[in-house]
Amino acid sequence: MPPQQDSYDASPSSVRPLLDTFWSSSGWREPPDWPDEQSMRAAVRRGVMFDAPVVLDHGGWVEAARSAAAQISPREVEDAFVSSLTSRRLDLRSALASFLIARALPDHHFTAMRSGRMCAVCGLYSGSAPEDLNVLNFERFKWGGIRRDDITYVAFDLQQFIRAPRREVTPDDRKLGSAVLEILRGLPTETTVAQAPSHLGLLKGNKPERSVLMDILGICGVLDTADHRGYAEGFVRFGDRELPPYRFVDRAYPACWWQASTGINFRAVKNVLPTLS
């Protein structure tokens, strides 16, 4: 594999072939429609696609997540998150949640759950399987990530964030960030987390993107509940990430538990998004 480039080209035209590989106007492409060899090579050169899968075991992914987080400051991910709200740079929006998870992730050995084959601490399997980074990067650019607390995604997301072209945060970005929190705070009390995104029309982007924003704010603890905490003050073990008992749980833990009557967790805002508090 050639050495990883220092950065990537996040422009819409650069990312387009990645999006088109996995997504069409009617949804997921199954199987993916891979670019021809020449476009693939060009996308790899731009740093947005990957020509070989990564094979790591449980310990390898845990180490990758923890060491990426150690190279990143809280202020960097906060700024990236805030600047994503006006720019719709979803690759920058994703990193805040991944950072909080990886920073809190304890160094640990695979710890089998009583049932199932996943690690009770982090949710990874014990073995190693080839991981296609392209689909992870697609989800990252398309929605800001959808495998919110999957340590494989978390590690990949942070490795990409380290080389991500950043944007300067403007006063308009901060104004918009504060406005989003203000709207969430003021929602009618019966509003569910599934309904909240339709109140965020001031944000550029579509409903799935705004729904993923709920997931990210959940991980931050901004949209958590007293019984189901986010990660800002400590790691939540995989075995403790309870999901509600309804049939369709679209949102990640702990945002899935949130509703407007819970209110915004201002301690978490102060902790994780201090420039918006």
Ligand SMILES: [Zn+2]
């Ligand atoms: Zn584990």
Ligand SMILES: [Zn+2]
């Ligand atoms: Zn519970």
